[in-house]
Amino acid sequence: MASEVGLSTAAVHERVKKMVERGVIERFSLRVDPERVGLRFTAFVAVRNDGGIHCREVAPLLREMPEVLELHSVAGEYDFLAKIRTTHARALEEVLYKIKAIPGVARTTSTVVLNTEFEDRPLRLP
Amino acid sequence: MASEVGLSTAAVHERVKKMVERGVIERFSLRVDPERVGLRFTAFVAVRNDGGIHCREVAPLLREMPEVLELHSVAGEYDFLAKIRTTHARALEEVLYKIKAIPGVARTTSTVVLNTEFEDRPLRLP
DNA sequence: GTTGAAAAATTCGCTGT
C-alpha cells in the first residue's frame, strides 16, 4: 500500500488514522454478496406519509426493519425512498405490510429490481 | 475479533479466507463519508430506453460515468434506476445531459435526495 | 481447529519542516 504511493507504511498509517479521527473514513467493512447469503430480491420502495405521524418519526421505524438497507428522504410525490432486500418477492410483501402499518403511511410504490448491474462503486473524489 | 466469537484468530482467518475464495465476501473496503469529500448531492435517476440501442449496451455506458454509483435494471415504466452522487445540483444536470446523449434514451426522471437517513447497513443473514 | 514461526501491521522516538 505504502510503496505504491511513495510513502513509508508508518506515514500511510498515520494518514489513515487521522482520516478516521476526522470522520472522513467512517468505517472499515467487507462486502458480502447478497445473493450468496440468500438475499435474492431487491426493490426500491417509495413511501408517502400523509400526516399520521411526523416524517421524523417514520425514519426510525424504518430503520428497525433489517430488510431496509438504505433510506433517503426525497423531494417529489413521496417522502422516502427505501432500498429493500429480501429472500424473495413474498418476503417483500411482509415488509410492505409492516411499512403500511405505520400510522400516516398512505401509499407505497415498489420498483422491482430485475438485475443489479453494479453497486458499491468507489467514490471518485471531485 | 476471535475472542468475541470463541475461536482462535487463525480459525477466524481460515473461515474468512474460505468466504473470500467462495465469493461470499466480495471485497474489503472502507467507507468514506461522501459529504466530507465534497459529494453533497444525491439523486436517483430512472432511465427509459426507447429502442435506439439495446438495453445491454446502455449499462456499460452508464458504468463509465463515475457519478453513477449504482445501476439496477428494473421492472416498470423505466428500464434502469441509477443512484448518482455529484458535488451539487448543477453537476447533476451535466450527468443528465450525458445520459440523454445515449442513443435510445428517451426519458429520465430524477428523484432528488434531501437527506440520507442511513446507508450501507450490514446485511442481516436470513 | 490449534499451534507456532514468518510476515505484516502498529506504535514509538526522532528528524526536518
Next chain:
DNA sequence: ACAGCGAATTTTTCAAC
C-alpha cells in the same frame, strides 16, 4: 505543531499438525 522515517513492538497470516 506537524508530516515523515526507521526501529521496536504487537498483531496477523500461513504452514504443519
